[in-house]
Amino acid sequence: MSTLSSLPTAPTWTKHHLIDAASLTVDEIQQVMAEAQTFSEILQRPVNKVPILRGKVIVNLFYENSTRTRTSFELAGQSLSADTINFGVSTSSVKKGETLIDTAETLLAMGIDAVVIRHASSGACHQLAQYFGDRVCVVNAGDGYHEHPTQALLDLFSLLQKMDSVAGKKITIVGDILHSRVARSNIHVLSKLGAEVHVVGPSTLLPVDIGKLGCIVHTQIEPALEDADVVMCLRLQLERQQSGLIPSTAEYTQLFGVNRYRLETYAKPGVVLMHPGPMNRGIEITSDIADDPRYSVITHQVANGVSVRMAVLHLVLGIHNLKGDAFNETVG
């Protein structure tokens, strides 16, 4: 357990919940990065489980389908020796009309320690956190079009494996910004750390005043990609065509698809290519570059998801742990 001694023994982390990236401080982001680094080393070991959240119960409350994020949180919790429970919507009373607050009340009565929530409504996570106060930790795993903070943190972590810092780097997010919580969280995190964030997509998929979040807005791919250090593609939901926001996916691909030609012609040599997944291969990104290890860190993003989520769970639950028990025992 020697590596754990490198964890900050008196963390300055004060948040009971991780609801959004917008309210994270640079210091907090760096704490997550430092812890994630430690956990990613631990995950390389033959026995890759630490007992620091032993006895804690974490509930994954997913109102939207998700395989990778839910599995990633589940693995993160288990690697910290917490008991993780999946509260699937299809198998619960939520289907029978139970409201979010009713569900929260039930979970509270069961004596759980943390909830990881994904919900189709922006702000659902706020509502849950407001209800719980400091009694249960809430971690946002994606709410509507609002935020997906752990995705942005794992994206940053993946970038920091390729570069010392994102400060001054041109990072371009390509695609459906309007419906993307990943884009919003990334704009917050990356701009706080001094990156120059650019977004590009069809004008019908760019939200009003997105520039005021701290990014430069384009509707043409070439200037957006020009000299980019990082290109982050977003998933294009196929129903955007049905709702009239774009005429066809083919036209989208023609205008905004990221392919080898565009990447190699405009972006910096050695550009880092990212995608939060799942990919629509051949639509927003072509397979040849998505699978090209010279550019793509897409599989690293998935792997890093576990260590970053371990860090987040440890930090929010660590507040409760400070009084003694597992955390201090382990570190001591």
Added chain:
Amino acid sequence: MKQLVKGGRVIDPSQNLDSMQDVLITDGLISAMGPDLPTDDVDELYQLSPNHWVTPGLIDVHVHLRDPGRLDKETIQSGTEAAIVGGFTAVACMPNTQPTLDNLSTLQYVNYTAKNTARIPVYPVVAATKNIAGQELSEIAELKSHGAVAVSDDGHCLMDSRLMRLALSYCQMLEVPFVCHAEDMDLSGKGCMNEGYYSTLLGLAGIPNVSESVIVGRDIQLSRLTGGHVHFAHISTRQSVALIREAKAEGLPITAETAPHYIALTDAALTNYDPDFKMNPPLRSEQDRLALIEALKDGTIDAIATDHAPHTPDEKALPFDQCPNGVIGLETSLGVVLSTLYHTKLLTPLQIIARMSTGPAQCMRLPGGTLKVGSPADITVIQPELKWVVDVTQLKSKSRNTPFKGKTLQGRAVKVFSKGKELLLDNAAVLEPVTLTKEAVTIS
């Protein structure tokens, strides 16, 4: 029976009057007004201090009383009691009840219930189209002959422009105002807040300003075509204000109202996703807020109406994008308006009372809104300096969905007379320990 309201500052926009006057009420009618009226002969004397305002009874031309149908949210009785606490002596109720107020029997139910349970007049606004479905006109003439004061599909916009033209033409014939919920439903889509920086930040679908103003523009043109009187409900955008100002300058039969929340709050207040800040139209930007205040000042907007829209806590506990639109406002309206417009010196007392009493009466062609001798004694006594905290547990309304919960407001109605009858205000009495005294002088 003679009552004398003595020593207050009388503010009556219908007579352009703002001075210290006594008001004499004889058998429910205002019988004399003047400085220092004699107290002999008077059965009841209300001695006020010079900082009390004596105004024509306030009128709210846009409330949802939920009766019939959703008595768990509000009833005609609870809603009118809330109105009295708010200083109102009359309200106009909207027709989106269950069943819809689009037929004679439902109208008779409303009239009957109001007569038996409400202490102030309730003026029914009936549905413009059957079941507010936007397909066929309601039997407006028959409903008018039974007390309907206006028609509206409020909550929905009549998107069929041809039907809107017919409705306005018919309303012109019957001399009935059409209360227009101006919203292009396609432009609004699934929007649940103002479209702008905050909707982008919060990841909520936005409703653009033009969603309102394109319909305002359309209906101004249809008013010009048909001569029908369009009263624009709950105006929220600067673009609508500009169009209405222009239409009025042209002399078209156009009137408009806005709500207290649009002049006190902006979409910046939504950062906590509090469903008590969700209404339709949504809270707009600061630019819009300022334009609305300017429009209230110059009379482009005639009336402040609450759009009082009660909902149960259970419904408002749903996530922001799923919970119903609407906030209650009857009990906070005056306090919000005085805090926002009077104590900031943006509007004069005469302008404020014009928008809350005389103007609303004129928009809907209602009696009231005046203290002229001979008028029914509908009077509101206001203590403009009184500070009070909005305690939702003390509301007369059955619902609690107000964005002003816990807020300190300055200014409140302390006494309301309806046709000379004094309607008690227990809340005000608690809050107002000394300034208002009433001495009954009995002459033997």
